[in-house]
Amino acid sequence: xxxxxSKLADELSExxxxxxxxxxxxxxxxxxIRGVVDRFATKKDLNTIxxxxxxxxxxxxxxxxxxxxxxxxxxxxxxxxxxxxSASKKVDNVLLVESSTMLENIMLKVDYLMKKGGDKGNVILxxxxxxxxxxxxxxILSEFVHILINNLRAKNAYILIFSIEGFSSDEIxxxxxxxxxxxxxxxxxxx
Amino acid sequence: MAEEGVxxxxxVLERDRCPTGxxxxxxxxxxxxxxxxxxxxxxxxxxGKTTLSLEYLVHGALAGENCLFVSVTEASEKxxxxxxxxxxxxxSLIKKGKLVFVDMPIIYExxxxxxxxxxxxDVEALVRALGNLVDELSIKRLVIDSxxxxxxxxxxxxxxxxxxxxxxxxxxxxxxxxxxxxxxxPSAERYSLYGVEEAIADGIVLMGNLERRGDLxxxxxxxxxxGTNHSRAKYVLDLTPAGILLVPLLKGGSTGGN
Numbered sequence: 001x002x003x004x005x006s007k008l009a010d011e012l013s014e015x016x017x018x019x020x021x022x023x024x025x026x027x028x029x030x031x032x033i034r035g036v037v038d039r040f041a042t043k044k045d046l047n048t049i050x051x052x053x054x055x056x057x058x059x060x061x062x063x064x065x066x067x068x069x070x071x072x073x074x075x076x077x078x079x080x081x082x083x084x085x086s087a088s089k090k091v092d093n094v095l096l097v098e099s100s101t102m103l104e105n106i107m108l109k110v111d112y113l114m115k116k117g118g119d120k121g122n123v124i125l126x127x128x129x130x131x132x133x134x135x136x137x138x139x140i141l142s143e144f145v146h147i148l149i150n151n152l153r154a155k156n157a158y159i160l161i162f163s164i165e166g167f168s169s170d171e172i173x174x175x176x177x178x179x180x181x182x183x184x185x186x187x188x189x190x191x
Numbered sequence: 192m193a194e195e196g197v198x199x200x201x202x203v204l205e206r207d208r209c210p211t212g213x214x215x216x217x218x219x220x221x222x223x224x225x226x227x228x229x230x231x232x233x234x235x236x237x238x239g240k241t242t243l244s245l246e247y248l249v250h251g252a253l254a255g256e257n258c259l260f261v262s263v264t265e266a267s268e269k270x271x272x273x274x275x276x277x278x279x280x281x282x283s284l285i286k287k288g289k290l291v292f293v294d295m296p297i298i299y300e301x302x303x304x305x306x307x308x309x310x311x312x313d314v315e316a317l318v319r320a321l322g323n324l325v326d327e328l329s330i331k332r333l334v335i336d337s338x339x340x341x342x343x344x345x346x347x348x349x350x351x352x353x354x355x356x357x358x359x360x361x362x363x364x365x366x367x368x369x370x371x372x373x374x375x376x377p378s379a380e381r382y383s384l385y386g387v388e389e390a391i392a393d394g395i396v397l398m399g400n401l402e403r404r405g406d407l408x409x410x411x412x413x414x415x416x417x418g419t420n421h422s423r424a425k426y427v428l429d430l431t432p433a434g435i436l437l438v439p440l441l442k443g444g445s446t447g448g449n
Contacts, residue, residue: 098406099405099406101403101404101406102406102408103441104408104427104438104439104440104441105408105427105429107438108427108428108429108431108436108437108438109429111436111438112429112431112433112436115433115436116278116433136443137443139443140441140442140443143441143442143443144441147438147439147441151438
């Protein structure tokens with residue numbers, strides 16, 4: 001059995017604000033999202049900033065609605081919809097970035113949402129490192145993740161980075177091990 | 192030599208700061224603009240010069256300082272309509288006179304400057320008028336947007352130099368920390384249209400549009416700032432309702448000039 005959303009939330013709750021690489025597979029993708037944005041964020045009373053680089057935010061929102069997850073404190077930084085020319089509708093809790101290559105603008109939107117959120121704590125979910133690797137060279141991607149993580153660490157935020165098993169190069173895996181505090185495996189069986 | 196170094200550093204540390212209120216910029220400047228400095232904010236259109244200068248004044252007004260925006264190129268009423276509605280903006284700042292807008296064409300008119308080209312006497316009168324405004328309103332922060340449009344009516348390098356020098360001194364003597372907005376073309380290889388302004392200002396902040404693989408990023412770089420240590424790196428900025436936000440420009444291993 002892969003890890004359940006509640007088990008993931010319990011494990012995360014035991015950690016201080018950290019940078020965590022979360023290894024997932026297709027079949028554990030939605031459980032991982034649920035574990036982070038619903039169980040963990042609720043338990044720790046955190047705002048969620050969801051960086052969607054893999055699929056458009058609207059698709060994630062549709063799934064979260066089906067799962068009956070409260071959307072009140074979930075905000076999106078969406079770097080996919082503009083590229084797909086599917087961003088005609090303005091949605092309140094979604095900020096669009098023109099492309100996944102505008103990594104600085106992703107950082108700026110996260111910064112803005114954190115400022116807007118005031119004193120509330122935050123969990124930032126980057127979905128996923130593999131999707132960003134399609135559009136960016138390993139060098140600029142490493143620089144981005146390094147700066148993002150250090151910036152968020154200084155603000156006492158949790159950051160979770162999805163890494164899809166079997167789709168990461170050695171270079172990306174090495175970089176993730178270097179910049180993240182630890183790696184959790186969503187595919188690992190529960191005790 | 193070592194003593195000189197120590198004294199120079201001490202001087203840098205001792206200068207009183209005028210925090211811009213823009214967190215990223217204040218970090219770049221080690222706390223803000225040295226008070227009394229006259230800074231050239233230069234860049235091509237759409238780079239955020241006017242927005243940044245307005246935010247600088249709003250933060251000053253919120254901190255209790257009297258602030259003046261001298262609009263040369265467009266009517267201040269129109270300008271206000273196009274400004275981002277800041278979350279922290281309080282309209283009462285204008286009503287209370289903490290944030291004042293003056294249109295330069297009205298000053299020209301009151302001084303009887305009807306000719307397109309201003310004389311050396313006109314320059315003196317203009318500087319005097321600005322100084323009087325600063326005195327009367329006890330202004331601590333001032334923006335002229337844009338100084339390029341004023342220089343356009345001065346025509347000669349001598350008059351431009353005279354104007355910038357005198358206006359800078361008049362404002363600095365009054366403890367006023369000023370931003371002079373300067374317009375340049377995107378391909379310009381200098382920091383001001385006439386090449387004079389940049390040599391005289393206490394600081395130069397270059398704002399630009401950087402194209403990278405088809406993406407257009409707004410950038411900011413502090414090229415020079417007398418009286419403080421500062422970063423000279425390039426930053427990417429975003430204009431948001433929470434104010435201007437800045438992050439470092441990613442290099443990605445690039446060694447390119449841009």
